[in-house]
Amino acid sequence: MAVLSIPKLGIRAENELEIKRRLSEAGIEYERWDLSRVPADATADQVLAAYAPEIEAMKQRGGYTTADVVDITPETPNLEPMLARFDKEHTHAEDEVRFILAGRGIFFLHIADEVLSVEVHPGDMLRVPRGTTHWFTLCSDRRIRAIRWFQNTSGWTPEYTGSGVDQQHQPLCFGPAYLGARVETKIHV
Numbered sequence: 001m002a003v004l005s006i007p008k009l010g011i012r013a014e015n016e017l018e019i020k021r022r023l024s025e026a027g028i029e030y031e032r033w034d035l036s037r038v039p040a041d042a043t044a045d046q047v048l049a050a051y052a053p054e055i056e057a058m059k060q061r062g063g064y065t066t067a068d069v070v071d072i073t074p075e076t077p078n079l080e081p082m083l084a085r086f087d088k089e090h091t092h093a094e095d096e097v098r099f100i101l102a103g104r105g106i107f108f109l110h111i112a113d114e115v116l117s118v119e120v121h122p123g124d125m126l127r128v129p130r131g132t133t134h135w136f137t138l139c140s141d142r143r144i145r146a147i148r149w150f151q152n153t154s155g156w157t158p159e160y161t162g163s164g165v166d167q168q169h170q171p172l173c174f175g176p177a178y179l180g181a182r183v184e185t186k187i188h189v
């Protein structure tokens, strides 16, 4: 289950209906999909075959022409430069559509004058319309596996806003799957 945070309003939501409602108000589609269709070690082709009905339905919904499986681990070559392309505020001419199969990451959505962060987890489907100002990064465990849909891969080039808003938000992951070390500060009085 995703974790939605709207720091400006002091909101943090881990409830599916609330996340869905708040994202829908911001023009973002969020759904929970069944994860039991394939085992964790399924190949990309097995994933695409198992989710073929959903992939086709999504293509119809958004006019997408292709879908693939992206698989990122800490061992992925050139991982940090790749992540650096997307962790700065940008828009692009394609919708950003992801169904998370494994791992997690954070989408930051800058809509009107609010920044919403959505930490996505396995089973989460997020559809961010083209032109939405956003950025994305992985959690510290640097792992994500997702189905992606594309209208036209040439639309995938990020157009950076250069606003610097991304610098004001720490990419901290809070969800229940958190595996890294937490730092706690105790003040003794």
Ligand SMILES: [Fe+2]
Binding pocket: 086, 090, 091, 092, 096, 134, 135, 136, 158
């Ligand atoms: Fe993007």
